[in-house]
Amino acid sequence: MSHDGDSGRKGAAVLPMRRRDFMSDQEVRWCPGCGDYSILAQTQKMLPDLNIPRENFVFVSGIGCSSRFPYYVNTYGFHGIHGRAPTLATGIKASRPELSVWVITGDGDALSIGGNHFMHAVRRNLDINIILFNNRIYGLTKGQYSPTSEFGKKTKSTPAGSIDYPINPLCIAISNEATFVARSIDVDVKHLSSVLTQAAHHKGVSFVEVFQNCNIFNDGAFKHFSERGFRDDRTLRLEDGKPLVFGRDRDKGIRLNGLKLEVVDLRREDSEADLLIHDIHDPDPHLANLLARMDYPDFPVPLGVFRSVAKPTYDELMEAQVQDAISRSGTGDLERLLNSGDTWVVK
Amino acid sequence: MSHDGDSGRKGAAVLPMRRRDFMSDQEVRWCPGCGDYSILAQTQKMLPDLNIPRENFVFVSGIGCSSRFPYYVNTYGFHGIHGRAPTLATGIKASRPELSVWVITGDGDALSIGGNHFMHAVRRNLDINIILFNNRIYGLTKGQYSPTSEFGKKTKSTPAGSIDYPINPLCIAISNEATFVARSIDVDVKHLSSVLTQAAHHKGVSFVEVFQNCNIFNDGAFKHFSERGFRDDRTLRLEDGKPLVFGRDRDKGIRLNGLKLEVVDLRREDSEADLLIHDIHDPDPHLANLLARMDYPDFPVPLGVFRSVAKPTYDELMEAQVQDAISRSGTGDLERLLNSGDTWVVK
Amino acid sequence: MPATTTEKNHKSGREIVEIENATIRFAGDSGDGMQLTGTQFTNTSAIFGNDISTLPDFPAEIRAPAGSLPGVSGFQINFSSRDIRTPGDQPNVLVAMNPAALRVHLSDLEPGGIVIANSNSFLPLNLKKAGYGSNPLEDGSLSGYRLIAVPLNELNGKALQELNLHKRDADRCKNFFALGITYWLYDRPLEPTLSWIEAKFKRRPQILAANTLALRSGYNYADTTELFTTHYRVRTARLAPGKYRNITGNEATAFGFIAASQKLRRPLFYASYPITPASDILHELARHKNFGIKTFQAEDEIAAVGAAIGSSFAGHLGLTGTSGPGVALKSEAIGLAVMTELPLVIANIQRGGPSTGLPTKTEQADLLQALFGRNGECPVAVVAPATPSGCFTMAFEAFRLATRFMTPVFFLSDGYLANGSEPWKIPSVANLPDIEVRFRTEAEGFQPYLRDEKTLSRPWAIPGTPGLEHRIGGLEKQNITGNVSYNPDNHDRMVRLRAEKIARIADFIPSVKVFGKPEGKVLVVGWGSTYGAITSAVESMQEQGHPVSSLHLQYLNPLPGNLGEVLSRFDRVLVPELNLGQLLMIIRSRYLVDAVGFNRVRGLPFKISELQEAIGEML
Amino acid sequence: MPATTTEKNHKSGREIVEIENATIRFAGDSGDGMQLTGTQFTNTSAIFGNDISTLPDFPAEIRAPAGSLPGVSGFQINFSSRDIRTPGDQPNVLVAMNPAALRVHLSDLEPGGIVIANSNSFLPLNLKKAGYGSNPLEDGSLSGYRLIAVPLNELNGKALQELNLHKRDADRCKNFFALGITYWLYDRPLEPTLSWIEAKFKRRPQILAANTLALRSGYNYADTTELFTTHYRVRTARLAPGKYRNITGNEATAFGFIAASQKLRRPLFYASYPITPASDILHELARHKNFGIKTFQAEDEIAAVGAAIGSSFAGHLGLTGTSGPGVALKSEAIGLAVMTELPLVIANIQRGGPSTGLPTKTEQADLLQALFGRNGECPVAVVAPATPSGCFTMAFEAFRLATRFMTPVFFLSDGYLANGSEPWKIPSVANLPDIEVRFRTEAEGFQPYLRDEKTLSRPWAIPGTPGLEHRIGGLEKQNITGNVSYNPDNHDRMVRLRAEKIARIADFIPSVKVFGKPEGKVLVVGWGSTYGAITSAVESMQEQGHPVSSLHLQYLNPLPGNLGEVLSRFDRVLVPELNLGQLLMIIRSRYLVDAVGFNRVRGLPFKISELQEAIGEML
Numbered sequence A, B: 001m002s003h004d005g006d007s008g009r010k011g012a013a014v015l016p017m018r019r020r021d022f023m024s025d026q027e028v029r030w031c032p033g034c035g036d037y038s039i040l041a042q043t044q045k046m047l048p049d050l051n052i053p054r055e056n057f058v059f060v061s062g063i064g065c066s067s068r069f070p071y072y073v074n075t076y077g078f079h080g081i082h083g084r085a086p087t088l089a090t091g092i093k094a095s096r097p098e099l100s101v102w103v104i105t106g107d108g109d110a111l112s113i114g115g116n117h118f119m120h121a122v123r124r125n126l127d128i129n130i131i132l133f134n135n136r137i138y139g140l141t142k143g144q145y146s147p148t149s150e151f152g153k154k155t156k157s158t159p160a161g162s163i164d165y166p167i168n169p170l171c172i173a174i175s176n177e178a179t180f181v182a183r184s185i186d187v188d189v190k191h192l193s194s195v196l197t198q199a200a201h202h203k204g205v206s207f208v209e210v211f212q213n214c215n216i217f218n219d220g221a222f223k224h225f226s227e228r229g230f231r232d233d234r235t236l237r238l239e240d241g242k243p244l245v246f247g248r249d250r251d252k253g254i255r256l257n258g259l260k261l262e263v264v265d266l267r268r269e270d271s272e273a274d275l276l277i278h279d280i281h282d283p284d285p286h287l288a289n290l291l292a293r294m295d296y297p298d299f300p301v302p303l304g305v306f307r308s309v310a311k312p313t314y315d316e317l318m319e320a321q322v323q324d325a326i327s328r329s330g331t332g333d334l335e336r337l338l339n340s341g342d343t344w345v346v347k
Numbered sequence C, D: 001m002p003a004t005t006t007e008k009n010h011k012s013g014r015e016i017v018e019i020e021n022a023t024i025r026f027a028g029d030s031g032d033g034m035q036l037t038g039t040q041f042t043n044t045s046a047i048f049g050n051d052i053s054t055l056p057d058f059p060a061e062i063r064a065p066a067g068s069l070p071g072v073s074g075f076q077i078n079f080s081s082r083d084i085r086t087p088g089d090q091p092n093v094l095v096a097m098n099p100a101a102l103r104v105h106l107s108d109l110e111p112g113g114i115v116i117a118n119s120n121s122f123l124p125l126n127l128k129k130a131g132y133g134s135n136p137l138e139d140g141s142l143s144g145y146r147l148i149a150v151p152l153n154e155l156n157g158k159a160l161q162e163l164n165l166h167k168r169d170a171d172r173c174k175n176f177f178a179l180g181i182t183y184w185l186y187d188r189p190l191e192p193t194l195s196w197i198e199a200k201f202k203r204r205p206q207i208l209a210a211n212t213l214a215l216r217s218g219y220n221y222a223d224t225t226e227l228f229t230t231h232y233r234v235r236t237a238r239l240a241p242g243k244y245r246n247i248t249g250n251e252a253t254a255f256g257f258i259a260a261s262q263k264l265r266r267p268l269f270y271a272s273y274p275i276t277p278a279s280d281i282l283h284e285l286a287r288h289k290n291f292g293i294k295t296f297q298a299e300d301e302i303a304a305v306g307a308a309i310g311s312s313f314a315g316h317l318g319l320t321g322t323s324g325p326g327v328a329l330k331s332e333a334i335g336l337a338v339m340t341e342l343p344l345v346i347a348n349i350q351r352g353g354p355s356t357g358l359p360t361k362t363e364q365a366d367l368l369q370a371l372f373g374r375n376g377e378c379p380v381a382v383v384a385p386a387t388p389s390g391c392f393t394m395a396f397e398a399f400r401l402a403t404r405f406m407t408p409v410f411f412l413s414d415g416y417l418a419n420g421s422e423p424w425k426i427p428s429v430a431n432l433p434d435i436e437v438r439f440r441t442e443a444e445g446f447q448p449y450l451r452d453e454k455t456l457s458r459p460w461a462i463p464g465t466p467g468l469e470h471r472i473g474g475l476e477k478q479n480i481t482g483n484v485s486y487n488p489d490n491h492d493r494m495v496r497l498r499a500e501k502i503a504r505i506a507d508f509i510p511s512v513k514v515f516g517k518p519e520g521k522v523l524v525v526g527w528g529s530t531y532g533a534i535t536s537a538v539e540s541m542q543e544q545g546h547p548v549s550s551l552h553l554q555y556l557n558p559l560p561g562n563l564g565e566v567l568s569r570f571d572r573v574l575v576p577e578l579n580l581g582q583l584l585m586i587i588r589s590r591y592l593v594d595a596v597g598f599n600r601v602r603g604l605p606f607k608i609s610e611l612q613e614a615i616g617e618m619l
């Protein structure tokens, strides 16, 4: 087509970048102790390694404590309106596929008001990264229950306990055929950083749920499985191609019994042979679905990559249709367009 | 509480009702040959058997050809706005749990603009019946592709083919823990009527996807498996407690192989022993999920009830909280409320 | 249709009367193909060289029940050898394919007008559906008209006999038979339709043959029988020299946006959720991907506007289109575009409201929504085309202003413009205004909310530009730096700056021009699709010597700078609108002029005659 | 704070000066508990018997960075022995817990006012964060004020020593230490706060003891040291006799809705999505389920309004509450409620806009959105409370009108009313207006859109009623039958009927009353939360002998029937608003009066003084 190329490629930074290149000059305004700090730090640390010019990053968010994130990252950023970050991201990425687009969202932002956009961005396999800060509460509006809050939760808006059954974000993503699905937690910075990096490298939609502590309105929401003392016993690190083993002494595993999962005590059984082998590339989402539904106390809480499969992305398909149209009909000619159809001349 | 009871229970019709009692005086305005007629007819036939006073039915819809449905049923009816029928239904049912509330929606109405409300009504297990007329097209706006249209579909809005991967409505419902999930098809009136009746009897959210032919804009969308000649070979009738067998000669079955389903030729294998047994009451949704993903040509298309489990409903939980508050604190006393807190007297 | 000259038809020997203009309305069941028939008559007349104006009018249902009143679909064409501006107040000829069509449309027909009715469809069941107690073709109730009862099914069936079609398939062609009759009646050439049939059905030779035969047979039938004693000729209009095509408002709108994209050298990104009567813009733009256009059918209107905003942020031309209910949904996001000061065009093809309202009918009742339908002080620019072809210019203008002022701009069309058509003198691309986008690229001195002195607009600095990394959003911004600011004085300043920026657009748009004398007794002020009717009414009042002038606003916000002064030159001001007085309120409030409204909210355009009456009452 | 009488304090021997009223502002970090401290001071003063008015002012962040300027949270109380209506233009005392608080608020303090500063927090890092080059407590820059530097952390720490608390926990009580100081300064009783502490912390005896000790120690510290040479007494106000409580606008709003529900004998159904500053209505109503109230935290604002409409259809009192951005989202559904003519109340607790704007600040810029923010001609009623306690009455009124007229009603409060508080003379339930709902139950003659002659409202016929089965929806309705109708004349009639129905509400609301002489030079016209400031300003101008009157609109649509006549009795009309002139536009357009606006959009209420100035300019 006849337009100038976008200015995206000129003058990328020459030097390798560092964390502080991704720190903006804005004062970070989360509560002291908030889990958001850790996610911000890991993101800023990981970004330089992606080898993408800084000016090609766009962080997009909705509204919520978590959604303040873009202000703190020294890239292009768009703090949108509540629940609509995926729509902004769609416009950005579909227009400019060369940009690296990140959606930062909260459990209310993504799953309550923004549920529909989340679902559609995922099913279209738009090549963006969606990082959901799940603190199981509405932080910014001061503590109402969210779609991921546990049933019966007492909050300001539910003094008698909530009566909404919680949503499992991973299941929603998987049922929309998300091509990359992962989970991590704010307190495990190494794990978090690795998951974010993998998400960044995935082509297609990457969905990462990050358990995030809101120490003001929902303190300790994840500590029953995430505290150091028993974290290894109550969480399961997913590793592609490896059997599902967990426990401080790696003495427990997960196996399939008919349609269901069960925990196996490896000290009692003789072998790991019949344990499930994790396979993130399985085109069928059944394993991912089974894993996503595992929860403490019946099961360990799985962390890591649940699924990573390849599929053409929405933005590239859209671009291809444009290129295809050009190669079939030639670059659009306005004069010809206006003169198309039945015409006649008046003298 | 101190309010008068609603007038819902007085004067229910004495005589047994008949189909024509549920036919309104409005002229039906669908295109001749539209699949909607059959769904309307089956509904009107089934309603009298539910033994619910006619005045206690409310049919609610959004916008679309399908959403004209309420005009034709001689009950209370609300033709809402596009995608929002579940929200109207929530207000109706949560306010008046004694009413039998039906949401009539289309694939665009429920899954495109209304995706979020659909998801939340389902996850709350509101005791309503959601009937989705899936014609895989936008009928009323004259033929754009819908979220259930097949990838690559050429329509007015996608002359080069759509690039959205379609949504599987059953998977969405199941991932939101729908307590009743079923599927039927306009052309099989007996099956349709039986599924609608089962949905009506389920307490909690009932989700029924009905394949519906739009003979104007998407004619024959389902005929590759639904035409009489090969319908039995290409569809699978789900029956609770029975093995998954299909075929005109009931000579094919479905079994589990690891995490995946496979089709077994019963003529070659000796027994039905290792076929999957359908279990609609399984609290885990894995089987339902596996079945929901079966599609022609690899598999037969399953029709019938996928899942039916019991769980307290949103409306009853909400009502219980009110009753509980009354029994704990007594019926609200306005005088006392206004005089609560720190007060002082000026003389 | 006042006769001008008369001659004998060379072939039939019957009289041929030359007239200045005529109005014909085709009406039938939704399934009868009336929209297609009307379009063929339109194109033929346009190509023939008449000036034309059309009014399609169809039900909200796809195929409402056969024979029912709500199922009637109509298409009216006014064609003329003079300049015309409206589809005509009263048809001279009504083609009624069934009793319901007759019932719905008869009252509009001119006294003594011609009714061409398909007598085969006037059967008891259809008569009952249409609410007729007896057959109007036989009971004398049409004595005030010239009734031409034609057994269309029968005649058409016979004509197509040789093709051995199913009766149903043959019957489908009867609209072409009827069209043939009207072509004879108005002495139209058959060629344009014949070649359309050929192109359209080239892969289905049976249908091609059938339609061709039906059209010719209808024509010949009228020619050979004594159906009509006279027929009519409407000469070529004296249009300005140039190359013409027929164009609907929605087509012109799409072309205008494409033209803006080409001139601005930025790709167009159209995000929309289908809705009547805006969907055709999506359909049209989707066909022109080779212009670098991307079209996105979003999951809903909110997603559409969000994506358009995202695209604008990324440096493309973000565009979203919808109708009133969709605008309601987009309003929160439009506020975001105002706060982030990004270019965005929102096309609202208005329809009857409120709520779902009358989806296929026209109305002008979303002006106040465009101006005020958001939380907070949230000013946007508003433009409104006046004619179907004028949609081209105003669509182009919308993007000129949006990019120049970094602001959302509403483009307010309506159902009548969208589906109506007229001949359009195709502009030469070279003559289109030169407009351009200048992205900020220098990092030195860059501030996201630094403002241009003249326009007050902030720089457009798009992702991918090194050194300009910055963050925007919906929270109040500090002027210049663009940082989040809760400072009271900054907020007050920003609220006023945003308002002032829109106000300054007035310096970049043309002044209003008065049609008629620059001063006088009555000034008629209109906007949008009522242009044709208002201007025609005013013109004829002027011809009668009345001191009436008019002006038509295509820029609704800001209003042209000279408007107040023009208003002050007239004793009285009349504001006709297809709403309850929306522009009226603005004008009264702004200029403290005791303007009076003339308001009809019938889902239909004004008639010239009712406007003349209203103006008459002001004199 | 003009002194009236002086005496010696019996205990301290220091002077005690009697004053009429005083304004104190507490300011500190978000984590310093300033909102709580302010609330305690408020309640104590209210219980003591002063008239009070408060202005909380907090950041949008939950806990913005310690010591930062955006993290400062403030709370201002005006308390008086006379009638007061505003939180005061200028505080007499500023309690500054840190340098940032001083920096943000000092400019508002009256010249010569008292600064009580926590000197322990004036450390280099904090000074830098607040942008101070040197320590203002030491560099003489505060010489225009009476500076009382108190090492709060230190003193408080020592006072709590015996409890052996962690330093952090002890430090948390320092706001109570400061509160104690101010209690001494204004001769307030300690008992209300002591018993509040007791009730609040009864399960945490350590904290109970610590807070008690801190409060008492602060008081004693002021009493024994020579911190202040004088202290002040503000006598009990001469309020009308009766039982009082302190109430915030949001509480009063919730109570008003509950009262309407009780009087109408219909259950309330509140559907809402949390948003500042409306969320507290949800929190409050959720606590009163024993009134048969159901509260529904919806997935978004659209779901909330949809559920409220559904509930109304089912015969309950459908209510939804939000702020401006949420109203934007609800606008399509409100149109549905207009078309279906169902009762619905939409509470908009306005905040700074546009877009996300200033979420925790006040503004009046959503009036035009309420009036016009929907597609089509879509009229609704609009009411707006004038004071925090007045929210009770207008919430009640909203439901009276909604049910009587079968219409959506907007209740327009704002952030200032919502969070501000004042003493409220508790009404007796028996004196509340008698209102009732009459559902249609007779099947005979029932038609869904049959209209009441007086109100034009249609019957409320709810599911469960045998024989009244009917269907409604968003498509245009035929009058009386309620069937879908695309008939042009019916549409025009329905558009006008809906408008007329709202217009008729004017006969069911009180006329406006003029404050001051019924005619004169200047009439000040206000609406909503500006009541206090406007009335105070006008009153003082009147006392100075100026021919100024005012009127305050609590019914914005329709406007009271006598408004035009009242306006005509004054030479000039001034319309002060916290927007750019929204009511102004309506008044100018409706009455063709050359009214002038006074507009501030600073996220803060008006000051009395700026209004006086503006009025002065009109004289």
Ligand SMILES: Cc1ncc(C[n+]2csc(CCOP(=O)(O)OP(=O)(O)O)c2C)c(N)n1
Pocket: A063, A064, A065, A066, A067, A081, A082, A105, A106, A107, A108, A109, A110, A133, A135, A137, A138, A139, A140, A141, A146, D273, D274, D275, D276, D301, D325, D326, D329, D356
């Ligand atoms: C349209 C709209 N509705 C409501 C709000 C108020 N609001 C802001 S953030 C939020 C929810 C925040 O929860 P979450 O998304 O979980 O983010 P968190 O603060 O917990 O990070 C709400 C309800 C808003 N800003 N806009």
Ligand SMILES: Cc1ncc(C[n+]2csc(CCOP(=O)(O)OP(=O)(O)O)c2C)c(N)n1
Pocket: B063, B064, B065, B066, B067, B081, B082, B105, B106, B107, B108, B109, B110, B133, B135, B137, B138, B139, B140, B141, B146, C273, C274, C275, C276, C301, C325, C326, C329, C356
């Ligand atoms: C807010 C809004 N947006 C768009 C529309 C236009 N619209 C009406 S129905 C429809 C989709 C219909 O498709 P579906 O839900 O599948 O129903 P069907 O007609 O196929 O039964 C659309 C886009 C509308 N009425 N309102």
Ligand code: SF4
Pocket: A029, A030, A031, A033, A034, A035, A036, A065, A066, A135, A139, A140, A213, A214, A215, A216, A217, D062, D063
């Ligand atoms: S409220 Fe919770 S989520 Fe928000 S910043 Fe504070 S700790 Fe973090």
Ligand code: SF4
Pocket: B029, B030, B031, B033, B034, B035, B036, B065, B066, B135, B139, B140, B213, B214, B215, B216, B217, C062, C063
């Ligand atoms: S357009 Fe399709 S779905 Fe709609 S009524 Fe016609 S056949 Fe049915």
Ligand SMILES: [Mg+2]
Pocket: A064, A106, A107, A108, A133, A134, A135, A136, A137, A138, A139, A146
């Ligand atoms: Mg959260």
Ligand SMILES: [Mg+2]
Pocket: B064, B106, B107, B108, B133, B134, B135, B136, B137, B138, B139, B146
């Ligand atoms: Mg459909």
